[in-house]
Amino acid sequence: MTPDIKIDHDERAAPAIPRDVQTEEMIFNLGPQHPATHGVLRVVVRTDGEIVLGCQPLIGNLHRCAEKIIESLSYVQGLPYVDRMDYLGSLNNELGIALVVEKAAGIEVPKRGQYLRVITCEINRVISHLFSAGQFGLDMGAFTPFLYMFREREEGILLLNEITGGRLLYHYIRYGGVTRDAPEGWLGRVVKWCDVVDGHLDEYNNLLTYNRIFLNRTCGVALLQKDVCLKYAATGPILRGAGIKRDLRKDMPYSSYEDFDFEIPVGPFEHGVAGDSWNRHRQRLYEIEESLKIIRQACANLPDGDVGNRKVTRAWKAPPGEAYVATEAPRGELSFYFISDGGRKPYRMKARGPSFNNIAVLETEARGLMLADLIALIGSVDITLGEVDR
Amino acid sequence: MKNWFARIWHGLKTTLIGLSITVPYLFRKPYTLQYPEEVPDIPETERGLHNFEIDKCIACYQCAKICPVDCIAIEDEIKGKNAVLLKFEIDYTKCLFCALCCEPCPTECILMGPTFDLVGYTRDEVIIDYADRENPRTWSAGEQIPYPIASFARK
């Protein structure tokens, strides 16, 4: 059954289209099986022809009670579930939950473990951004850059596969460290991969980012300016693309991010205005460059030692306490709030997924766009439905 | 008017730049692998289908206990001093491939193998009983070299 759809009939925010001709409004169901919704997002769109008058994202099709499942399993058992929230940035999710538990329990992570976390998480961020940028191009009708980006993404996946054992859902970071040390020669291959990605960034940019049609489609389109981002607590590339310099890796460094020298790119860039689709897309490509810098530094300075804290065993229980940790995931601020009652399960594990907040902008900010621009908005905000619904 | 020409020129130029990137790929070697013939290099650490050595198993149920999704079903029978496995069934419709089951095993009899090819026409086909020596799937996986999943969490 269709849920009760209420769409805001407030016309104040509606576009200034000449209403000379008496037309009828149409209700479109964008999704849940629509190629542009990247999963099972359903957006009910009220349009006048091609112009969006109102829209409401309906989420929850992928709801799996991730938080409750984690609360009902022991510490070790809960970790693989976190991977499945933002499945494009699994390691970043794992890092978040590991950090919050470690903070609450006061566990020290050896430096080598921290560096390995940084390397793998940044590889994952690059992979995720390559995917996001590619699928945004795909939404704009450019198929080829998508596959070029997938080529480099595949190489990154193979690197992560080698160290973690998984291709998409890594289950690598554990409480107290990481599962496994880097295999022989892995660091060298990572650095080589960084060079490969660096070399191909120009290709993506010339093929897609600076293409006239792409610029026309995205510059000044689907504007999410500073105030809107702050109002909706939208974070990540959206916020930085809108011109607010906030990156938790710099602002509240965690897991040794303070050791690395990197920039935070902030929009507006060469074209468009701050906060438009183009700047969000460009933001991601710039962030890839910065992540590659971090990976190179971490690989060069990887300290010796253990990769994990040996105090944390399989039957480990966190002492009573609570903690809140926010991390910078590829899609924005991913934070966990954790309470332990000293039992063998977490008492409470609340996750704040960035996609969930980011998707909220659709409801008001889609007004007045054309249908094709709505696709640009969804594509450039870049949500993962696994994280929205959890 | 100047702007008008500039935009047309920009459009033409970026189109030509795009073509100069995509067209040379026509003459380059494809990146993709011909999958069934060319198998990608599977790293040693791949968490694929399990490798289970029935003769080592002492039916301690540790793996079944730690499994977050309860996908391992074990039945055993005590014969004399040793337990004999009647059933060691892994339900791959549920399995997360998290490798948590490998860590507590005292005899290292269950490990993650490199076989990633898990397809079947029915659900029953992907529920594999490793105690059943007749099942071809079970023992073809055993031919590959097992890799222990290293873990600091072990003990």
Added chain:
Amino acid sequence: MSPEPLLFWIFASVCVVGGLMAVLLPRIVHAVFSLFLCFCGVAAIYAVAGADFLAVAQLVIYVGGVIILFSFGILLTGRTATSLGPKEVRNRPFGVALGAALFLGLMSAISAGGFKVGTADVGEPTTESIGKLLLGDYIIAFEFASVLLLVALVGAAFLVRRTQT
């Protein structure tokens, strides 16, 4: 030996059937597409008669212009799926009577007009002569007609664009 009579009868019946359907079908969209069929039949008859310019002009203007505008207009209005309401049905006898009167009038005019019946030489392409006539002898009339159409176009655009704030 020539298949032209057969082709004529085929296309003529297509025209008649298309025209009748356009009048009788209850759904307005069906009527438009029947009209499309009718126009195509007319174009085909022109082609069979050797008037290739006329045939193609028929396609360009009536199919490419009129029918597309009709269908565009109908797609934009909301009443595509509805049948004609009771009011239109009440008017049907008047329509039939009007149509019959028109038909009779035209038939009598045609039969009184003294059209010659016979085989004409249709081998000569007509395009060149039409072009020479339009851009030679009748160039003034032709240009006036196009200016008139332009004025009508601008006027229509002006009238439709009622308020622009």
Added chain:
Amino acid sequence: MIAAAQPVSTAIADFLAELVGMPPNWFFSAIAMLLVATGVLMLVVTPVGLGGVYIERKFAGRMQNRRGPNRVGPYGLLQTLADGVKLLAKEDIIAPSTDAPLFRLAPYVVFIGAFTGFVVLPYAPGIVAGPLDVGVLLFLALIAFETIGIVMAGWSSNNKWSLLGGMREVAQVVSYELPLGIAAMCPVIAAGTMSLNGITDYQGGGGIFGWLILRNGYWAVVMVPAFLIFYVSGLAAAKRAPFDLPEAESELVAGFHTEYSGMRFGMFFLPEYALMLSISGVTSVLFLGGYHDPFGLSGPGGTFHDVWWWGLLWFFLKTTFLFLSQICLRWTLPRMRIDQVMYLCYKVLLPASLACLVGTAALRLL
């Protein structure tokens, strides 16, 4: 081709008449003509359908660093055939809420519109199916004809995405017919005829500088822009990327053919390639000298004057080049937005094409 078809159809008519035991009359000759037409259509559809789709997929694959079809047959050549068989074997779904008669009719209208374009193309000296005096105009009419089929499909599917696709198609094609037609008028004015044969003949002799695009060198001033305008408008009329808005898969799912399945979908798929090919053919006739080679060998007095295979070779080369360039563009460019498509048409292409028209007329008077 008409020269070759005439004896064939007469022979078939005689044979049929003998078979029935009646004197040959117009009835048999009509049936024979239909048979010949069907045979020719099959000759055209098969290579267009199988070749066009295969080339597109192979090109797409290689441009994207993939392999493209390579499983069925050598180099995957039979892939399209296999897909055709699959389409034929699939269930023909007609949703109950569709307007069934129009829904069934629409693919045929599109098919007719797209494939009739081959009739007027002069492939080589003496090889043309219908040497019409108004070839250029007929070509424009056929594009409009195809549009009607797409509107029918979009409306009768009773699906909002399809409806939007149909409306975009109408808006786009009706608009782009203007620059398309005006750009086509430049060669027409230059050659003084609307017949594609006549325009080709006009470009014979003088090699590459006989072609309209570079005629005598200075004609390039108007003809190169006219060629570009015609090419871009042709892309839009054939709904090729970056103008594939009526079926934009990321916005409208599949636009006007969202609801189609099985061979009915195939009937939309083939015309796309047919239209691409015939537009490429018309472009090569109008601007690139048709079947004339760039060395002047096929002109009057040349070595290969009126040699059909030499002409066919050059026509084929030019058409294929344009066809492949359309494919390359599709896999390079993103899609435009409908208002930008309209902007490009009315504010860029239309004024430019009018300027080209005036320029051509001026050059013609010189």
